[in-house]
Amino acid sequence: MPVILGIESSCDETSAAVCADGVMLSNVIANQTIHEAYGGVVPELASRVHQQNIIPAVNQAILNAKVNKNDIDAIAFTRGPGLLGSLLVGVSFAKSFALALGKPLIEVNHMQAHVLAHFIDEPKPQFPFLCLTVSGGHTQIVLVKDYFDMEVIGQTNDDAAGEALDKTSKVLGLPYPGGPLIDKYARQGNRNAYQFPEPQIPGFDFSFSGLKTAIMYFIRDNVAINPNFTQEHIADICASVEYRVVTILLNKLKKAAIAYGIKDIALAGGVSANTGLRQGIQELAAQQGWNAFIPRFEYCTDNAAMIAIAGYHKYLQGDFVGQDVAPLARMPF
Template identity: 55%
Template structure:
């Protein structure tokens, strides 16, 4: 008899639902909120309202695409955290209510752990232990993964995350939110000709706030001499910024791999969709003899398939959650 889970993702501004049947993803539906693009960033109250509007039909679509009925679902998984409190509460509340109506258990999932475990959705999969560089708008971490449900953060950002640095620097250049994909696209036509600082912090850790500030001061200085400096150099500016961020990320990843003697290397999170990071990781991996694992683009963004995959490993061990559980916006790996 097939075992079926429904998974719900609502940590930020994407509403997702996925069905996993006998360890295979049967459907994966994501509804992205576009209103924030015109507001310069995610507005938490607006995001939670949009989740409330979308979560019902997103779940229905996931069930329909998987060609099952709700009565076939054996458990419901949800993102408990980290994320925006209001957004998380929509997913948690929906999952609990639906599970109670169907009289089935619930499974809490850590959003960042799910990003890492998305590598087990498709082959090839990494061997344990492996290192995963998780990079997104809210997090930048190097995680040592011992097993599906055992992980240790070895290093992390001390201030801004890499994705946040992309977005804030992009805003300075007048790019739409989220700026990361726009910088990636522009950089492909430019050269990294503008030197930018590489902050020095403790081993395995990151700092991007100084880079962002230095970038701002650099642009202000150049625009005093040439008011059209940004427009005239937009491609090279994007390439210089992107090259610096990727270099910082890979520098610490190489150091961690060397010190731990781990050559199984993965990336995850929204910034893992960046073409320069993907290509440079593959290049470095080939040079150093790493086995490199790069997720499909559909699993880089926030999605419920990764929540389903993470929940599946918990389901196998009957690791269910209490219905008294609530969202935790600061949940740690």
Template identity: 60%
Template sequence: MSHPLTILGIESSCDETAAAVICDGKIVSNVVMSQLIHQKYGGVVPELAARAHETHMIPVVTAALQEAAIEKTALHAIGFTQGPGLLGPLLVGSCFAKALACSLGIPLIGVHHIQAHVLANFIDEPKPNFPFLCLTVSGGHTQIILVKDYFSMEVLGETQDDAAGEAFDKIAHLMGFSYPGGALIDRYAQGGNPQAFTFPATHMAGFDFSFSGIKTAFLLFIQSKTPEFIKANRADICASIQAVLVRMLLDKLTKAAQKSGMHTIALAGGVAANSYLRQQLKQLAEKQHWTIFIPAMAYCTDNAAMVAITAYYKYPLKEFVGLAAKSFPRYPIG
């Protein structure tokens, strides 16, 4: 009797230390430890992130194995985020994965961070059929991707400057929110009027995005207001700026869907956890007659379950990497 295919996934691309175990295609544990040290700096400090990963890695992996009720000797392979991401944090995760795989005599599977976000849509049922469009929105990336197969993906459009998630966090910082502030904008916006204030959307050619202009416009808006005004109108300000950012994302997605003829649409990335984006996408899907797929909240922000599911699909292809494997470049994703 053969043992079920069991893979450990490790994620360390930024400031989340995460480990997950997948057994015969089912996620049986998913542990994430966040790094609170970055809050006082208003953003991720790479050196501090790397040191925190060093501290957290063994406890997180141990917890994932214990939650899955397996011994490390039962593992068939180890998948790890090979890039893109912050170099120091990636090195910590890759070195740990390489050392553990070497000690166990099992193969290593390098995982592309953005592919993993896309394939998070295959963790739970229902799962999308190929081909489909995926709007991938995170702190470091904003892309519209044509997903032809598990590992055949084409970027149709992407940000030409800042990512949408980075724009959310910088806008939150201007509002005086602690890092990461994107979730706080979402929370306050739920009690506000999205039409209370007007902010200029940036229009790019094709399916590309630009979020630097709206950040500048928001900065000028905040500088023109008193702290008392901002506090009194916090909910309306958050709702208004969030509505513009989401509209910019969905306008391009609609354009890409119409041009490509796609009616199956998926969402991925940390910003996919934004409640307003999820709500607006569902309403748009009804209007456009789309079938949509949105990962569970736990699989939107950086996590190891998405790394594990990607490694699971790579394993039969024997897409293994050696101990000298280097980080993936940011592009291409395919």
């Protein structure tokens, strides 16, 4: 019964989790509020706060799991992709802790871990399945043939879907992080109030830069006419923007699923916490007679549970790395 400690520090969440034989025993996430004053993540500050949080987070994860540190069989960590300074804190701690305990190290690709978050709880998708992975920095459709046999069949050519939502929140003057607030306002608005363009990109790829520009010009032009436009119509704006982002994502996912003849579709990444997207993929699956899989909210945003479950499956394959491993800001999928 292998016990795996997972460590995640790719951006601004410091997280540690423990799983035993694939069963999650704990998942501790320390968020960083310091970035709110700057309207986005400041890399240097993020790495400094990781240094403060990582030991308490790991200690709490071990305590919550009710295991002894000597019971740990391997330490899994996010090697990349992510902010280099943030990754360096997690990688350095993992290497030191593994060396002190005499335990092996397991490197994990952050984006693969988002996909494997579907194997933490029941029900689990059946191979092969398609996973729509959506975050602030990535938008991908992944063909998942096995735990570590994955192929990106569609991805953004420019900006990620999360960036379109972040840009909208900034233009609307919403505090950071704006994603949850857009979600909140969208629930109160009319998604058909305003029409935003859907990019016509061939294949399964995405583009969100044009949508970002269209949103910015739309708000600029209407504020020029009515300075209170955003305050008076914020719910409808958020609902309309969210609806367009969701339709762009799901139209491509539907196209890919039909092309590959796949009936198990999944959602992962930080933006998968969005209510409209979660409802949309469930409605799509119901319409097509497919099966939809969405992780619990705590496994959607960056977390160490997904690192631990990825580490568990790598442990079963004997896939370890040495003490010479270094973080990678850009890590091939």
